[in-house]
Amino acid sequence: MDTSSYNLGRVWNRRLSWWFGLCLLLVPVASLAQKKNGFDLESALIPPEQILRGGPPRDGIPAIREPRFERPDGTQPWQAGDLMLTWDGDGESRAFPIGILNWHEIVNVRLADRSLLISFCPLCGTGIGFDPVVDGRELTFGVSGLLYNSDLLMYDHQTESLWSQIEGRAVSGPLAGKSLERVPVRHELWRKWRDRVGDWALVLSTDTGYHRDYRQSPYGNYGQSERLYFPVTRTSRKFHPKTWVLGWSHNGEAKVWPFPELAKHQGVLEDRVGGKPVTVHYDPDAPSAELRDEDGALLPATRAFWFAWYTFHPDTLIFESN
Incomplete structure (x- = not known):
């Protein structure tokens, strides 16, 4: 037997075994790289590395799926200068206190003849209403615990697609590329909303099923600071970031x-x-x-x-x- 050929073969066998083992280790790592908080990012329309974990896990910030509403009869804790996200339609008006939205970010509302998705991203200050029906199918939404450009990524429970709140479109999952229809909402002070609509309207109840201090924001002075908690792809110094x-x-x-x-x-x-x-x-x-x-x-x-x-x-x- 040619000893040199035999030794060379042993070397190559060891190298192949090492490489094969390394590949076995890397496959699950690569697979995990395409998942965050359990969401599949393989088909994402945006770079997966720009989808960041915000801290809480999926549903760590609990969306409100069965909201209760009350007449604004003065028993609520809101003061005249507290901010509300309000919606008018079908002869009624509903108020969603920012004090509650700071803690829950999403409210799924089922009305008599339609549904409504109320979303709020405390990091971007954006309160946006949507019609949650896509291609004739009504969706309900939760908080993914992920962010894109510091903005809330919602997910729908039916397909687990991720949705950019500001863009109003699905950026990953089976519905990637689909869009939600925007619904006009206002930002109004509690006092002004009540003066405008009277006592016939409804306000989201603090009886959400969760124990939170809705009079306190978990974000401190974030709204006044120049600091961003998470990176964004483009910035401009023309105005203070929180203008x-x-x-x-x-x-x-x-x-x-x-x-x-x-x-x-x-x-x-x-x-x-x-x-x-x-x-x-x-x-x-x-x-x-x-x-x-x-x-x-x-x-x-x-x-x-x-x-x-x-x-x-x-x-x-x-x-x-x-």
Whole structure:
């Protein structure tokens, strides 16, 4: 026997055995790299490495699936200056206190003849309403514990697809590429909402099934600090990162109205986005703003921190008061 050939063969066998063993170890690691919080990211429309764990696990922030509502009779803990996310439709109005949304982020609402998805991302300041019906199928949503560009990634219980809240689209899973229809909502002070709607409306009850101090925010002074807890793909120093803005997109054009600029403008602002005439109504008390079309109908604009609007809309037009 050729001893050199025999020894060479043993060396190659050892190397092949080592490589095969390494591959066996790497396969589950690679597989795990495509999963976060149990969600399959293999088909993600965004880079999986930009999907970050926010800290709590899936459903660690519990969405409200069976909300209770009450008449605003004064027994609620809310004070005149507390902020509400409000929805009007079908001859009724409902208020969702930000104090509750800070802790739950998602409320699945079943009304008499329709459903409503209320979402709130405390890190981006974005309260957005959606119609949860996609391709004729009603979906319910939970909090994935994952973030994209510091924004809440929701997931639907039916397919476990992940949904970008600000974009309103599924970014992974069986429904990747599908979009949710936006539903207009307002940001109003408790006092102003009650003055506007009277006692016939309904407010989300603090009896959520969970023990939380809804008078206290778990985010401290985050809304005033320049600090972001998580990285984003694009940043702009034109405004303080937490400057409140109102943004809207139409016909491929995005525009944003920073509240400090709106504060310089007197009265209702007339503007255009994507060729469509709109009016902006600014409320410095909240602060908040509403966007309406030429017929006065409320449009589904987004109230957000400046950094959040910009990272998703880097080509946005910016209103600046003369």
